[in-house]
């Protein structure tokens with residue numbers, strides 16, 4: 136039998152206690168069938184620990200606990216209480232930030248540089264959510280002198296939350312923060328490969344004073360318990376981040392019980408460099424736009440378009456800058472890019488590199504696995520690509536970028552919009568009019584001008600087209616966790 140917590144030595148030498156059980160109704164418990172699943176460190180390929188793996192019996196128990204917590208007190212709790220526990224949770228995340236960052240790098244493979252940034256955003260976001268607790272306003276509506284009408288925003292109920300492996304703790308916070316502050320309770324399923332930070336943070340929820348049953352965390356298979364959550368009649372909403380293919384399945388499975396569904400899905404985002412841009416800054420932005428977090432970013436700027444007059448110059452600078460990025464041990468001080476998160480991802484990425492070469496694209500730099508132990512891939516630039524190549528069309532989710540030329544604004548807008556996705560886009564130019572005009576014409580939920588991958592807890596994020604439904608962060612996220620009730624009274 137697996138103990139409910141195990142001591143783990145982090146690569147930085149520090150020892151911490153890692154919970155391994157399901158977090159249900161305020162306690163860590165084994166799964167009903169006692170099945171476990173191994174968790175692998177992608178930079179060493181060694182097993183870190185096992186954790187209990189939930190089945191649909193556990194889904195039923197967790198949903199029951201979440202429903203009881205919703206009905207009994209949380210949905211009508213004082214806003215001051217919800218603010219207080221979210222502020223406290225943000226403080227606890229901050230106090231444990233180094234441990235959490237190290238857990239994240241060990242579990243996901245990302246560089247400590249990335250993990251520290253993630254954890255910083257987590258505490259900022261939870262604090263921001265806490266601040267909304269006493270600002271969830273309804274409206275008073277003028278319907279004439281015979282009636283008085285007003286509307287209020289009410290929570291939905293139990294929310295099933297399914298998150299991916301690329302930002303395990305950050306996605307955890309983007310899901311539980313807005314759900315909790317609006318009075319919902321949650322059953323959250325981390326990704327199979329990266330459950331550790333969500334379980335560690337579950338104990339911080341308890342320490343923060345979040346009542347039992349309000350937050351439940353159950354690791355397990357997407358196909359089993361993910362589907363179980365989508366079909367459960369007492370789950371009122373599914374919030375999902377992950378691939379577009381899984382997003383479609385989730386919508387179908389949630390349809391029978393007409394659940395509310397928000398989806399944050401994939402992307403193939405264009406990153407555009409105009410000839411009048413500050414080229415050195417633009418090159419840094421396009422490199423960070425794709426290679427940040429080992430390219431495992433839904434909004435990665437994976438299609439770079441460079442205006443023809445500066446194409447060769449930008450390509451040269453891009454190659455040089457990429458060569459300077461250190462790939463390797465996530466815990467080394469100057470590592471920019473760590474390991475890919477799993478062998479499956481490694482193989483998928485290398486498969487796309489092969490495909491690109493077969494399609495006739497030119498590898499400017501990279502294109503290979505780095506080393507033989509750990510899932511490391513060289514940052515890779517493909518140049519002279521054609522728009523119909525698979526490496527230009529498909530979301531690769533790795534450190535692979537395509538670069539091609541454009542001539543005019545119309546040309547690049549058409550190319551940028553030629554995608555099923557619409558998550559984000561980058562525009563690099565010193566011409567303010569051009570920046571604003573092009574940003575209006577691009578079909579994407581986020582446009583970055585002379586920057587990329589810049590996130591803030593108050594700025595909504597989400598997709599156009601097949602990149603998703605709904606928004607996370609900012610006040611927009613709260614709308615996805617509340618329903619409007621209208622009340623009209625005869626005078």
Ligand code: NAD
Nearest residue numbers: 298299325326357358361362377378381400401433530532
């Ligand atoms: P995925 O979409 O299958 O997994 C994401 C989450 O969904 C995981 O928790 C998984 O267990 C769960 N899940 C899987 N099948 C499910 C189902 N039928 N019902 C409910 N939940 C289910 O992603 P993946 O297979 O781990 O990765 C495949 C590709 O997805 C990646 O290569 C990448 O292109 C994309 N991806 C995108 C994001 C993003 O942030 N947009 C994140 C991760 C992966």
